[in-house]
Amino acid sequence: MSEIKFLDLLKINQQHRTELIQAVTEVIDSGWFLNGDFLTKFEQEFATYTGAKYVVGVANGLDALKLIFQSYKEQGVLKDGDEVIVPAHTFIASTLAVTDNKLVPIFVEPDLASFNMDIDLIEQRITPKTKAILVVHLYGRICWSDELERLAEKYQLKIIEDNAQAVGAEWKGRKTGSLGHAAAFSFYPGKNLGALGDGGAVATADADLAQKVKAIANYGSGRKYEHLYKGINSRLDEIQAAFLSVKLKSLDAGNERRREVADRYLAGITNPLIELPTYPQAQEGQADKKGHVWHLFVIKTKNRKALQKHLAAREIQTLIHYPTPPHKQAAYPEYNHFSYPASEQIAEEVLSLPISQVIEVNDIEEIIEAVNQFQIITNGPN
Numbered sequence: 003m004s005e006i007k008f009l010d011l012l013k014i015n016q017q018h019r020t021e022l023i024q025a026v027t028e029v030i031d032s033g034w035f036l037n038g039d040f041l042t043k044f045e046q047e048f049a050t051y052t053g054a055k056y057v058v059g060v061a062n063g064l065d066a067l068k069l070i071f072q073s074y075k076e077q078g079v080l081k082d083g084d085e086v087i088v089p090a091h092t093f094i095a096s097t098l099a100v101t102d103n104k105l106v107p108i109f110v111e112p113d114l115a116s117f118n119m120d121i122d123l124i125e126q127r128i129t130p131k132t133k134a135i136l137v138v139h140l141y142g143r144i145c146w147s148d149e150l151e152r153l154a155e156k157y158q159l160k161i162i163e164d165n166a167q168a169v170g171a172e173w174k175g176r177k178t179g180s181l182g183h184a185a186a187f188s189f190y191p192g193k194n195l196g197a198l199g200d201g202g203a204v205a206t207a208d209a210d211l212a213q214k215v216k217a218i219a220n221y222g223s224g225r226k227y228e229h230l231y232k233g234i235n236s237r238l239d240e241i242q243a244a245f246l247s248v249k250l251k252s253l254d255a256g257n258e259r260r261r262e263v264a265d266r267y268l269a270g271i272t273n274p275l276i277e278l279p280t281y282p283q284a285q286e287g288q289a290d291k292k293g294h295v296w297h298l299f300v301i302k303t304k305n306r307k308a309l310q311k312h313l314a315a316r317e318i319q320t321l322i323h324y325p326t327p328p329h330k331q332a333a334y335p336e337y338n339h340f341s342y343p344a345s346e347q348i349a350e351e352v353l354s355l356p357i358s359q360v361i362e363v364n365d366i367e368e369i370i371e372a373v374n375q376f377q378i379i380t381n382g383p384n
């Protein structure tokens with residue numbers, strides 16, 4: 003019995019070994035490494051895939067988010083001190099993009115069952131200063147609804163999607179990344195569409211925003227040595243773009259395989275100490291399978307420490323996403339006194355089980371059995 007890895011990146015990329023080597027060879031032989039044909043090709047393919055009008059490749063997901071906010075500031079849509087609705091339960095990149103741009107995050111509690119921002123709690127947090135909503139499709143599950151669109155319309159808010167985790171997920175036939183006014187993607191190796199290094203992209207239907215993102219990512223320059231903005235250097239290089247073109251072709255198959263793994267877990271785990279994640283609902287009682295791409299399979303338990311130890315003893319790797327919400331991080335002393343009980347409860351109870359497009363059925367069965375065998379041994383009465 004060998005260890006079951008949380009994520010087997012070696013195996014994931016071995017599947018594409020021949021094509022990846024072919025791709026890197028083509029880039030080497032082109033003699034051109036930045037802002038070339040491989041980037042343009044991937045941007046076009048990714049735009050077609052997501053249904054977004056424009057895609058701009060950038061260096062990573064955090065930059066993609068930051069560039070969206072900075073570009074809205076250059077457009078005059080946002081200004082210093084404006085408020086942005088953000089989920090209280092998310093990876094810190096979401097909030098860093100807001101605060102780095104001198105915008106104020108207004109935290110909204112998650113729904114305990116979906117882990118996503120509770121859309122019904124947004125309206126009460128809107129003030130005259132609120133200008134945008136940053137939605138995060140956390141763990142691969144869509145965070146979207148008609149109500150969200152109604153709020154954006156009513157209060158004239160921009161909706162920005164942090165789509166680092168849900169590439170390929172759909173809402174009513176529309177893909178994440180094309181639902182809001184702008185979207186940020188991460189191609190960090192462990193994401194559902196992973197590069198072999200860092201990578202990211204911005205998607206939008208707003209031509210002016212796309213142009214600004216591209217310019218700001220290029221030292222604020224649209225034309226050589228003319229600098230319109232105080233920009234940064236944030237590029238998706240040719241090698242990563244070529245790799246991503248290879249891997250994009252099997253993204254849907256990989257996501258479908260993740261759903262099969264999730265379905266096995268959902269059917270097999272019966273331990274009453276464990277609370278399972280869910281698919282979004284299309285209608286009452288009907289799972290919307292396209293609405294989840296299972297970037298992570300996150301269970302909840304009041305006995306997390308013991309469960310993680312129990313699984314580790316059986317050589318099953320697990321991780322916690324995330325142990326501390328952004329408002330409780332040392333990086334944000336100004337928010338540490340805030341209390342968001344739902345997000346804090348989630349941070350204490352979640353545990354991520356192994357899931358990927360390459361995990362073996364025997365491994366899943368072994369994990370299910372181990373989770374079902376977990377019990378709390380009490381010392382009994384004295």
Ligand SMILES: *Cc1c(COP(=O)(O)O)cnc(C)c1O
Pocket residue numbers: 062063064065092093095096138164166167187188189190200201202
């Ligand atoms: C991974 C991730 C990011 C950041 O992406 P990087 O490419 O690592 O910069 C942002 N938001 C969320 C929710 C993520 O999971």
